[in-house]
Amino acid sequence: MALTSRLDTPMESLGARLVLATLSFCLVFTLLAIAVLTLSAWKVGVAAMTSELTQIEQVYQATLSKSIWEMDRESLQTHLDSAASVPAVGQVTLKITSANRAPEILVRTSAGWSASSWAPTRRLALVYEPYPGARETLGELALYGDERVLWARLRGEVSTIIVTQVVQSLLLAGLIMLMFTRLVTVHVQRIASHLGQLAPSNLGQALVLNRKKLHHDELTLLVTGVNQLQGSLAEYLAKQQRFEHELAEHRDRLAGLVQERTAELEALSAAQHVVLTLSNRLIHAPLAEFDHYNFECLRDIAQRLDASDALWYVLEPNGTEYRVFLAWHANASPVPLAEPLRVGGWPRLLDELARDDLLTFPSQAALANSITPGEAAPFAALRLEATAFAMLRGVDEQFGFLVFGKRMAVSSWRSDELALLAMTSQMLLQSARHKAQLVDISETQHALQTANTRLENLSRTDPLTELPNRRHFDEVKETEFRRARRTGQPLSLLICDIDFFKGYNDTYGHALGDQCLCAVAGALRASLRRAGDLVARIGGEEFAVLLPAATQETALKLAEYFRQAVADLTILHAASSVAGHVTISIGLAVLAADGVDNFDALFKQADQALYRAKAGGRNRVVCAVPVKDILDEKEES
Secondary structure (H helix, E strand, C coil): CHHHHHHHCCCCCHHHHHHHHHHHHHHHHHHHHHHHHHHHHHHHHHHHHHHHHHHHHHHHHHHHHHHHHCCCHHHHHHHHHHHHCCCCEEEEEEEECCCCCCCEEEEEECCCCCCCCCCCEEEEEEEECCCCCCCEEEEEEEEEECHHHHHHHHHHHHHHHHHHHHHHHHHHHHHHHHHHHHHHHHHHHHHHHHHHCCCHHHCCCCCCCCCCCCCCCHHHHHHHHHHHHHHHHHHHHHHHHHHHHHHHHHHHHHHHHHHHHHHHHHHHHHHHHHHHHHHHHHHCCCHHHHHHHHHHHHHHHHHHCCCCEEEEEEECCCCCEEEEEEEEECCCCCCCCCCCEEHHHCHHHHHHHHHCCEEEECCHHHHHHHCCHHHHHHHHHCCCCEEEEEEEECCCCEEEEEEEEECCCCCCCCHHHHHHHHHHHHHHHHHHHHHHHHHHHHHHHHHHHHHHHHHHHHHCECCCCCCECHHHHHHHHHHHHHHHHHHCCCEEEEEEEECCHHHHHHHHCHHHHHHHHHHHHHHHHHCCCCCCCEEEECCCCEEEEEEECCCHHHHHHHHHHHHHHHHCCCCECCCCCCCCECCEEEEEEEECCCCCCCHHHHHHHHHHHHHHHHHCCCCCEEECCCHHHHHHHHHHC
């Protein structure tokens, strides 16, 4: 019906479309041909005009040269007018040169002519031989072609080209239309009519075209294909009727299978949800309660399987026996805990688990037949009938195996139960890995904290003297400086330097020099009296003492105490010009309420005081000059 309605609607002729396409192609081809032929005609016209100008040069070269030599003005004018009258010439320019006069230029221009770069131009030097062997250059002749002549000639050529191409295109389109109508259109209409009349009842009626039998072309192949298609359709309809009858028989049976499969999928989806929920709990379980979370997972899975018992066996570190790691029993009455099992006592079961990570048995008899009665005895003692075993094993990991048991025998373990067992084994395998990782991370964090504490102490301590180093001193100085500025309390700084220490190293060697540094550092550290005071090694033989809340008087007493403590060491120093033993010089600076704005300025004051102590003879304490005293000294001077 649909095919008939489509045949009744007005149709477009394939021949007309073919002619239209042919004409479109011919139009494009004609335009290209016209463009190519026009360009060719233009080049031919330019070449012809160039040839004409060359002939004019040859004709007038001798006459013009003679007229110029003989100074025959009348003849010269006549020749120029004659050359300018040639249609191809737009302008004639004659340049006459003379040794004693300026060049003379004579021009003849055709009416309406204008200079153009399209038309050719010829230039010729005029040479005359008054007698043999003598050549005189008298001037130059320039001939300019007329572009209008070129265009006039081109228009005639283009008209002929256009008419020729249009006639050829129309003849070609008409011929194609005639051939297509006779060879294709008539037979296509016959095929369409035949197909429009087809129905299931007349599929056996073959398609026949009224053509000469000598033809064997695409239409012959089309007719053959249509007839073969009709035969295939007839066979298909017969098979379809048979299949529909069979499908009706299977539809009811399939509905039952779909219901069963739907129930299995729902059970599997519920099992997946349970496993995902338990996995999420295990992921977020703290290390201290990880085993308890594992026990809850084991219990929930056992309840989901309607199992009465669930056991998790792990291999002992000695590798000789399995012990129960976790156990859950649904029976409220006391259940004997399974004894440890020797590895050698389960050869058959472990071999089976090595080949298949999941084993299920519907009854105790099936278990005993598959392994041995002796291996099945521990589970018989728990009064288990249906049992399932799941190995927890990675590539190079062994986390034991799971046992789920039911008190009643079953015909077989369901597919959703098998899927839940497989997912559970993977979940608890990942759980065991996660726990091992948590243990490793905890141990690593503890070791890292210990190492960081040790490194922090090492980074803040001078390795030779075991005093705080410059880094520690810089941290404490800023804190104490800000506290002193905030509270208004004084802050004293001592910079101590061992006198003539370079001479000591040169005399006694660096080994004894290091011992000397350690002894001086020990004396300074032992001399500290208050908890907040800090002595640090800030350079080679230079030490700094920070005295919070110490006035200048207190700091001066402590500095003298430090100096005397070093002198009391009586370390022999033959290279010292101050004393026969090791001494130190100390520079003292105190932060006052209206003092410096940063610690570096206070350090600079103490360093200048140390310089003055060295300049004043060493082995002494010198206080920094306050800013006010320096200004008073400048006013007096």
